[in-house]
Each structure stands twice: as C-alpha cells, then as structure tokens.
Amino acid sequence: MRAAVVGAGPSGFYASDQLLDAGFEVDLFDALPTPYGLVRAGVAPDHPKIKSVTRVYAKTAQHPAFRFFGGVQLGADIARDDLLARYDAVVYAFGTASDNRLGIPGEDLLGSHAATEFVGWYNGHPAHADHAFDLSSERAVVIGNGNVAIDVARMLTLTADELAATDTADHALAAFAGSRTREVVVLGRRGPAQAAFTNPELIELGELARADVTVDSEDVRLDAASAAWLESDAADRTARRNVEILKDYAARPPSGRSHRVVLRFLRSPLEVLDDGNGRVAGLRVAINRIEATATGGLQAVATGEEEVIDCGLVLRSIGYRGAPLAGIPFDDRSGLIRNDEGRVLDASGAPCPGEYTVGWIKRGPSGVIGTNKKCAGGTVARIVEDRDAGRLPVPASPGSEDVEMWLRTRVARLVTWDGWTVIDAHETAAGEPHGRPRVKLVRIPDMHAVAG
Numbered sequence: 001m002r003a004a005v006v007g008a009g010p011s012g013f014y015a016s017d018q019l020l021d022a023g024f025e026v027d028l029f030d031a032l033p034t035p036y037g038l039v040r041a042g043v044a045p046d047h048p049k050i051k052s053v054t055r056v057y058a059k060t061a062q063h064p065a066f067r068f069f070g071g072v073q074l075g076a077d078i079a080r081d082d083l084l085a086r087y088d089a090v091v092y093a094f095g096t097a098s099d100n101r102l103g104i105p106g107e108d109l110l111g112s113h114a115a116t117e118f119v120g121w122y123n124g125h126p127a128h129a130d131h132a133f134d135l136s137s138e139r140a141v142v143i144g145n146g147n148v149a150i151d152v153a154r155m156l157t158l159t160a161d162e163l164a165a166t167d168t169a170d171h172a173l174a175a176f177a178g179s180r181t182r183e184v185v186v187l188g189r190r191g192p193a194q195a196a197f198t199n200p201e202l203i204e205l206g207e208l209a210r211a212d213v214t215v216d217s218e219d220v221r222l223d224a225a226s227a228a229w230l231e232s233d234a235a236d237r238t239a240r241r242n243v244e245i246l247k248d249y250a251a252r253p254p255s256g257r258s259h260r261v262v263l264r265f266l267r268s269p270l271e272v273l274d275d276g277n278g279r280v281a282g283l284r285v286a287i288n289r290i291e292a293t294a295t296g297g298l299q300a301v302a303t304g305e306e307e308v309i310d311c312g313l314v315l316r317s318i319g320y321r322g323a324p325l326a327g328i329p330f331d332d333r334s335g336l337i338r339n340d341e342g343r344v345l346d347a348s349g350a351p352c353p354g355e356y357t358v359g360w361i362k363r364g365p366s367g368v369i370g371t372n373k374k375c376a377g378g379t380v381a382r383i384v385e386d387r388d389a390g391r392l393p394v395p396a397s398p399g400s401e402d403v404e405m406w407l408r409t410r411v412a413r414l415v416t417w418d419g420w421t422v423i424d425a426h427e428t429a430a431g432e433p434h435g436r437p438r439v440k441l442v443r444i445p446d447m448h449a450v451a452g
C-alpha cells in the first residue's frame, strides 16, 4: 500500500518513518525544494544541536520505499483529489505557517511585523527572504511570552561573532551587523507564573554575552491568585522554576553590558503608535492584573491604567496559525484540520476515508520537535487500524512509477531527494571555509539551479 505525506517537517518525517515500518511505500511532498520544515526555517540558527535532528530524518529518506518530491505545493500544483486518486492513504503534515493578529490599531505600520516573518527572514525561508526589517531604532518590543519570543529577543542581541558561526541567512547577518537595537522589551499580557517559556530557554537568556537580562522586582511579586496556583497541584514544575529564574533575574545587579533584554509582565498591547510618517513610534499598553476565572484559569484583566513604550520595531510573537487548503476539512475557530486522533473528519463529523493529519496542523502550534513523534505514532496507528479493517479506499490510479511522470507535468522543477542532497552539499561546502554549518540558498531559482 502507498501513502502520500504532505509536508516534510518533523511530523511528516516521523509519520513517513512509521508508515515505512508498517509496510507502506511513502512519497513525501513539500512545497519547498528543501525538506525539514521549521527545523530549517524556524529553530534559531544559534541552536545547531537542535537542528542536527535532521540526521534522523535523512536516515528515513534512505529507506528504499521512500521518495521525496520537493517543490510541489498542495493546493497550487496538485489537489487533494489528485492524491486520493493515487494513494491508499494521504497524510496532511503541512504545519501552521500563518500568524495570529493582535487586532489593534497601527498593527500594519512600517516596523510592525509578525515574528513568523522575522523568524523566516533570519532563517532564509524563500517566502521571507525579501522582507526588510528596520533595526535602526534603540528599542524593539517583542509581544508574547513563548519560546519564539525568546528566540527573537536572543537573535536581536547576539554579537556579530556569535552570529557569524551560524547558518543565519546572509541578508540577515548583514542587517544584524548594522543593527542599532540596544534594548529588547519582551512583553507578557499575564504574569511570570503564566509565561509559556521553558526553563532552559529562559536560563539561556540570562547568559547572553553582551546583553543583561532585566526584570523589575515589582513585576515578579506574585498576585494572590498566581501564588495560590503555583502552590497547588495544578501548577507544573516548569512554571515554578520559571518564577524562580525570573526572581533571580530581578535580584541581579546590571553588569553594564551594552545591550539589554527587559522582561515585562501584565501588559497588553492597545495600539501601535504612528510617528506621523506611517512608521512605528511606540506601543500603547494596558496595565493588567491577574484574576482567577470561574473555571479555575488565570486571566489578565485591565486595571484601567496605561503606559507608552517608545520603540521603532514591534514583533508580535503570539503564536502560529493554520490556513485552510482547498477541499480539506478545516475548523476556522481552531485554525486546524478537523480531525479525530488524526482521522480527518468531514462537516458531519464522519471520517474521510484515506485522509489523515499529523503535527501542528492536526493538534495546534505547540510542542517541541519530539512531540511530533508521539503525535505521528497516534495517526499512523489509526491508519494501520483502518488498513487492517479494510477501511482504506482503493485508489483509481495506483501505479507508483506514474507518479513522478505525472508530477513532472504539474511542476516545471521537481526536486527529488538526490536534488536536495546536491543543495545540501552545496550549502555545507559554502559554509565550511567560514566555520559555518552552511550558507543557505534563499531563493527558489538558485536552489533549482544547484539541484539541476
């Protein structure tokens, strides 16, 4: 039996590996000529060890029943029905590449961007390579208290030498080298106990070579509701440790480093302010307090007080969001493919035979790389159950040899795994003389030219 997996990020690779183990032939598609999804274009360039998980995926690609078809976009080059006609099972693993909006005035001013774009830009994603970020102002504000916000704050304060040893895209290296940003304010709408940071990432922020991390001691004084929650069984170890780390930061005297990362809490953005020429001049924020909800949650409630933070760059890091693809059942409210444990469901809630989903587009944009392995395990178990129960539909054109010929009629430049290995070798060879893991190609025509 043959499976198509759409999206060559972590979830697509884990699903492919497990489908191969279950005896399927697997064709893995990606819209880009390059595999690895957010491991290539999301994970921060100064975290090369995390990126080295791609070795595991490259091993999967060596399986004789595996093929990679890069440069094939579902919804543009091929359609859902094309895949259903050719495969016994189709697995959607195309991630959640869009961003959430704040919905406040001034959000579209020059200098106000989604972190999604900024991350794609410094990581050399072709869709973001031509963006420009104005790093000429002294202060940048990053909205959100997740690990992406930490990545972004760190990237804005790493030294040129630290960045030079990474695979940060060349256009971003040049922009960071000329950056005048000295202070990055990371803004949480709730308190320290509710931050979504994980402990190692928060600790790393306190170890930056040229930036002090600053927390106001008032900001880490816990309100009664948060303190009670932290003491209770409902709190997890990560939250408790985060509060300890933040209290430690609040007690640290400044060391006089040239740059600062300032962590501020209980502030909700109300308006991005215009400098009169359509550029960001600042951020007006509401000051919040924490209140317990009827269901036991802890929410931010505006106190009625406000303040303005002067800045020239605003990056909203408030989570990723999935986008619908033609014909694939989608739940607009959650921004995810409608599914039950990975089985895609139609509008009436009935399973769509032969259609499955995995990864961030299945369960939402949270969780680390490894979370996708377990997630893939769940989906592949459902596929195997359906196969064993005879519930997989019989495809109309099941020939595996025909697929490549058919794809070549749909896309002018198909990049196979061999093509990717040529791109990979080209990038790593370009990086080697400079002690960098790779110099990324950031334009699709350049990738095609190298892949041949």
Ligand SMILES: Cc1cc2nc3c(=O)[nH]c(=O)nc-3n(C[C@H](O)[C@H](O)[C@H](O)COP(=O)(O)OP(=O)(O)OC[C@H]3O[C@@H](n4cnc5c(N)ncnc54)[C@H](O)[C@@H]3O)c2cc1C
Pocket: 006, 007, 008, 009, 010, 011, 012, 029, 030, 031, 032, 035, 036, 037, 038, 039, 042, 043, 044, 047, 050, 072, 073, 074, 075, 093, 094, 095, 096, 097, 119, 148, 151, 320, 325, 358, 359, 360, 361, 366, 367, 368, 369, 370, 372
């Ligand atoms: C900025 C950032 C940094 C992160 N850093 C870390 C970290 O340091 N450590 C960690 O453990 N986790 C990290 N994560 C989390 C981790 O990256 C995710 O858990 C993981 O990438 C999700 O995998 P996925 O396969 O669901 O989606 P993705 O990785 O997004 O992969 C989706 C793939 O689908 C492709 N695709 C999209 N649309 C189509 C289409 N229409 N047709 C064909 N292909 C398509 C995309 O090109 C992409 O390759 C980070 C996440 C972000 C956003």
Ligand SMILES: NC(=O)c1ccc[n+]([C@@H]2O[C@H](COP(=O)([O-])OP(=O)(O)OC[C@H]3O[C@@H](n4cnc5c(N)ncnc54)[C@H](OP(=O)(O)O)[C@@H]3O)[C@@H](O)[C@H]2O)c1
Pocket: 101, 102, 143, 144, 145, 146, 147, 148, 149, 151, 188, 189, 190, 194, 195, 196, 198, 201, 268, 269, 317, 318, 319, 320, 365, 366, 367, 368
């Ligand atoms: N090194 C790593 O391991 C690493 C690096 C990067 C990412 N990741 C993982 O990738 C996943 C995604 O990370 P993420 O940072 O994008 O998302 P996240 O962890 O979900 O954090 C999103 C943040 O945005 C805030 N937010 C949402 N809407 C907001 C609004 N309207 N106004 C103000 N703040 C708002 C949330 O606050 P509330 O809590 O109040 O909603 C939260 O603090 C996470 O699981 C993360 O751990 C891991």
